[in-house]
Amino acid sequence: MAVWLKQGPGSLKIGYEVVNTFPHDPTAYTQGLLFDGGVLYESTGQKGRSSLRKVELETGEVIEKLDLGDEIFAEGLALAGDNFYQLTWKNNLILVYNRAFELLKKVAYDHDGWGLTFDGTHLIASDGTAYLRFLDPETLEEVRSVRVRIGNRPVGQLNELEMHGPDLYANVYQTDYIHWIDKTTGNVKATIDLAGLWPLKDRPDRNAVLNGIAIDAKTERMFVTGKDCPKLWEIKLVEKKVQ
Secondary structure, three states: OOOOOOOOOOOEEEEEEEEEEEEOOOOOEEEEEEEEOOEEEEEEOOOOOOEEEEEOOOOOOEEEEEEOOOOOOEEEEEEEOOEEEEEEOOOOEEEEEOOOOOEEEEEEOOOOOOOEEEOOOOEEEEOOOOEEEEEOOOOOOEEEEEEOEEOOEEOOOEEEEEEEOOEEEEEEOOOOEEEEEEOOOOEEEEEEEOOOOOOHHHOOOOOOOEEEEEEOOOOOOEEEEEEOOOEEEEEEEEEOOOO
């Protein structure tokens, strides 16, 4: 998925082209999304609606679903080895499951939960601030953190996260942007502009925003969706045209 990078941090804007459009459950408040073994796994939020799901890409059919109960507001999702890790927003918990969606443990977590991904060594979590926190997947203790920035300006509202090779992508909450971040330095290398993908007139309410990034590591296919969104798009990144 390597797209050219040039100039300084955050100076490059990247556009997109839609490759395919797939159905997506319009009642799924998407918080975390990942692709593994030919299927999508999804974490959905809101109290009373939070779930962990296995979803067929082509049809959007929910193959398997675990409802989490009225007290849980689920957020980001990551797969590390054979375990799924699911953040909660303000429940101060990380939920750990096996591939059969059996709950293995609940671990206390001191921060708001937003996005979550795995870089092959550490889980990386966002909490709505400009900081990304690196967690040991065994103990779930924080190993280090990095502040995300464009130049010297911190960048917050980082939501759903996705790793692909050395690259980290982050939805920017309530925008149509995905930041492309150097996970080591926190520099925003580029910004993907998804303007027009899901027009405002087609959204059910102001909470229906773009969120959810999944990449097939084998084919480099990139998928994006939104909260309560009836579609999931496969996109490819292209040079953004300047009007």
